[in-house]
Amino acid sequence: MMTAYLEQDIKFLAGVGPKRAELLEKELNIRTFRDLLYDFPYKHIDRTKFYAIKDIPRVDAYIQFRGRIVGMKKESGGNGSYRERLLVWVTDHTGTMELVFFKGLKYLSQNLKTGGDYVIFGKPSDYRGAINFVHPEMESADRREESISAVLQAHYSTTERLRNSYITSRVIGKLMVTLWQNMNGEVSETLPEYIVSRHKLLSLHEALFNIHFPQSAVLLQKAQQRLKFEELFHIQLRMLYLREERHSVIRGFNFQSVGAYFHRFYSEFLPFELTEAQKRVIREIRIDMGCGRQMNRLLQGDVGSGKTMVALMVTLIALDNGYQACIMAPTEILANQHFNTISQMLRDMGLNIALLTSATRKKGRQTIHAGLTDGGIHILIGTHALIEDVVQFANLGLVVIDEQHRFGVAQRARLWKKNDHAPHVLVMTATPIPRTLAMTVYGDLDVSVIDQLPPGRKPVKTLHYYDNRRGEVFAFMRRQIEAGRQIYVVYPLIGESEKMDYRNLEEGFEQIRKHFTEKDGFSVIMVHGKMSAADKDLAMRLFKEGKAQIMVATTVIEVGVDVPNASVMVIESAERFGLSQLHQLRGRVGRGADQSFCILMSSYKLGDNSRKRLETMTRTTDGFEIAEEDLKLRGPGDIDGTQQSGVPFVLHIASLATDGQLLMMARHTASDILSADPALTQPENALLAHELQQQLKTEINWSRIS
Ligand code: ADP
Ligand code: MG
Numbered sequence: 213m214m215t216a217y218l219e220q221d222i223k224f225l226a227g228v229g230p231k232r233a234e235l236l237e238k239e240l241n242i243r244t245f246r247d248l249l250y251d252f253p254y255k256h257i258d259r260t261k262f263y264a265i266k267d268i269p270r271v272d273a274y275i276q277f278r279g280r281i282v283g284m285k286k287e288s289g290g291n292g293s294y295r296e297r298l299l300v301w302v303t304d305h306t307g308t309m310e311l312v313f314f315k316g317l318k319y320l321s322q323n324l325k326t327g328g329d330y331v332i333f334g335k336p337s338d339y340r341g342a343i344n345f346v347h348p349e350m351e352s353a354d355r356r357e358e359s360i361s362a363v364l365q366a367h368y369s370t371t372e373r374l375r376n377s378y379i380t381s382r383v384i385g386k387l388m389v390t391l392w393q394n395m396n397g398e399v400s401e402t403l404p405e406y407i408v409s410r411h412k413l414l415s416l417h418e419a420l421f422n423i424h425f426p427q428s429a430v431l432l433q434k435a436q437q438r439l440k441f442e443e444l445f446h447i448q449l450r451m452l453y454l455r456e457e458r459h460s461v462i463r464g465f466n467f468q469s470v471g472a473y474f475h476r477f478y479s480e481f482l483p484f485e486l487t488e489a490q491k492r493v494i495r496e497i498r499i500d501m502g503c504g505r506q507m508n509r510l511l512q513g514d515v516g517s518g519k520t521m522v523a524l525m526v527t528l529i530a531l532d533n534g535y536q537a538c539i540m541a542p543t544e545i546l547a548n549q550h551f552n553t554i555s556q557m558l559r560d561m562g563l564n565i566a567l568l569t570s571a572t573r574k575k576g577r578q579t580i581h582a583g584l585t586d587g588g589i590h591i592l593i594g595t596h597a598l599i600e601d602v603v604q605f606a607n608l609g610l611v612v613i614d615e616q617h618r619f620g621v622a623q624r625a626r627l628w629k630k631n632d633h634a635p636h637v638l639v640m641t642a643t644p645i646p647r648t649l650a651m652t653v654y655g656d657l658d659v660s661v662i663d664q665l666p667p668g669r670k671p672v673k674t675l676h677y678y679d680n681r682r683g684e685v686f687a688f689m690r691r692q693i694e695a696g697r698q699i700y701v702v703y704p705l706i707g708e709s710e711k712m713d714y715r716n717l718e719e720g721f722e723q724i725r726k727h728f729t730e731k732d733g734f735s736v737i738m739v740h741g742k743m744s745a746a747d748k749d750l751a752m753r754l755f756k757e758g759k760a761q762i763m764v765a766t767t768v769i770e771v772g773v774d775v776p777n778a779s780v781m782v783i784e785s786a787e788r789f790g791l792s793q794l795h796q797l798r799g800r801v802g803r804g805a806d807q808s809f810c811i812l813m814s815s816y817k818l819g820d821n822s823r824k825r826l827e828t829m830t831r832t833t834d835g836f837e838i839a840e841e842d843l844k845l846r847g848p849g850d851i852d853g854t855q856q857s858g859v860p861f862v863l864h865i866a867s868l869a870t871d872g873q874l875l876m877m878a879r880h881t882a883s884d885i886l887s888a889d890p891a892l893t894q895p896e897n898a899l900l901a902h903e904l905q906q907q908l909k910t911e912i913n914w915s916r917i918s
Pocket of ligand 1: 484485487490513514515516517518519520521666667774799803
């Protein structure tokens with residue numbers, strides 16, 4: 213067994229030592245031999261082909277050749293663009309090549325030897341009509357023999373701090389060689405033999421070897437496949453196991469009846485006909501809450517698809533069965549709005565609905581606490597304040613979490629403790645999430661989808677303007693206001709640049725007020741997170757009642773705000789927003805009968821990725837399509853989106869953007885195994901049971917609630 217060897221502190225690996233160990237831990241989270249072994253390369257480069265110098269092509273790709281150093285020269289750049297450079301000339305029997313270095317000159321001139329043979333690896337560049345190489349990798353040809361041979365060379369991620377301490381990708385590769393050579397035996401298998409053979413996977417040992425030292429392109433691909441599968445499989449197994457466990461162990465409240473509240477509301481107060489999708493989803497939820505199990509359901513629906521109404525009707529079912537319900541929203545504005553909408557719709561139903569946010573005064577708070585414990589309050593609506601421990605319910609039967617990606621895992625888990633029994637839980641997403649992400653992050657939830665918008669919606673027209681055309685945009689805004697419409701203007705607010713962002717917001721606000729003066733009958737208001745709850749509330753009310761025509765805001769209005777008469781959304785510095793955020797913002801308009809517009813303002817200089825985001829926005833309004841595109845653009849390395857959702861794991865090698873098929877395979881495999889052996893007690897599943905226990909031990913049991 214290799215366990216003991218791999219669990220050693222990384223500082224004990226030859227070539228590491230305490231100083232490098234500290235850096236490796238800080239920068240790459242590598243603490244043990246095992247961590248290093250699982251530090252997978254981010255790319256591989258074909259090093260099978262060597263070029264003769266005279267054949268080196270002008271290509272935009274990495275190539276390699278062999279050569280002997282025949283001369284070196286340091287030059288100062290005078291007052292030019294560089295301070296000093298080192299020129300190195302190498303030859304083979306076909307010609308001579310010039311190499312140029314600007315950095316690390318001291319190290320290079322000490323280590324490169326005239327007369328020495330090297331393998332040179334880099335990108336050819338065109339310099340005054342000839343080819344040279346700038347900062348190629350140099351490897352002494354005889355030292356190269358020492359390492360484990362590989363057809364493709366692994367490249368490892370490093371950081372600037374690591375590189376400054378000379379821990380480059382190459383150095384990590386060398387450590388990997390040392391690690392592997394001393395390992396002296398097999399890495400023990402972590403998947404049962406029957407899975408390995410059924411899916412024709414490489415053994416873990418072969419996979420780890422070939423990911424670091426690929427013996428062929430095919431083996432590399434198989435290594436990646438095995439490691440990705442395993443990563444996805446364990447997640448799926450855990451998700452499905454928890455779901456099974458919940459289904460079999462945890463008793464849910466049995467909401468047998470759909471009764472008076474539901475029916476009365478439906479026949480007397482429903483303000484519009486429900487869409488077919490809303491009806492279907494309500495039915496799914498009703499069945500789920502009435503079968504004796506605890507519901508844990510994800511409600512997906514595009515912006516504006518009418519999730520609030522579903523939440524409301526489902527809440528009434530809880531009340532019909534004699535239970536209390538609570539609806540939790542991520543912002544105060546949204547909680548207020550839900551409270552207003554829902555109170556309004558239920559006003560003649562004789563129900564006691566309370567609002568609890570951090571702005572609730574002490575006295576009101578005490579009244580609410582009392583009302584919750586004696587059962588006097590039927591529905592509680594609020595923000596994070598809901599999950600404070602002092603908030604106790606008489607009999608909480610249902611929790612609806614709106615736009616849940618804003619709640620952290622731990623926060624959700626606390627709701628669980630509100631009852632002896634587990635309340636039913638309905639999690640609603642703000643915008644659709646890609647299928648692969650849903651299966652991974654919410655893989656233990658059942659899913660309902662509202663795939664239809666209320667009738668009569670005209671798709672929002674989306675236009676992209678550069679900042680220099682602001683005049684036209686103002687003129688357009690004026691015409692819209694004259695036609696009776698209202699307008700949002702949104703500014704980004706991002707943690708790191710908060711100060712400047714607030715300044716931009718203030719300046720923007722002033723500029724708009726200069727164009728749209730009170731003298732001319734315009735009223736412009738501003739809303740941002742630093743305002744008091746009362747001020748925010750007032751501003752929102754003014755806007756909602758049509759007393760202000762323009763609302764200048766930060767993304768506090770991103771989620772859920774509903775003002776049907778607002779038909780223009782201007783997004784400033786749109787290039788700084790993520791796709792799902794843009795889509796969410798755009799969802800604030802297009803709710804009334806009029807044609808709505810979303811105007812994306814950006815600077816002229818745009819990166820590739822920003823440009824694609826803006827293009828996607830102007831091309832489509834389909835939230836599901838945008839979600840997929842978002843995942844693709846973020847790429848496998850970016851877990852921002854998943855971090856936001858409070859995912860308690862990081863994918864090291866699999867990518868939700870590109871490994872959808874493997875994910876399906878992993879999920880089916882996990883599901884098959886659990887249906888044959890739900891508690892994983894069969895001997896052939898011992899490895900899986902062990903791995904699962906490890907995982908469950910090390911993480912808070914977050915999925916119980918969501
Ligand atoms: P979201 O799913 O983004 O939370 P909301 O619940 O805020 O959407 O609903 C958006 C708007 O659509 C609200 O003004 C709501 O009253 C309205 N709405 C919801 N369902 C319907 C329907 N079936 N017919 C007409 N309008 C509806
Ligand atoms: Mg909503």
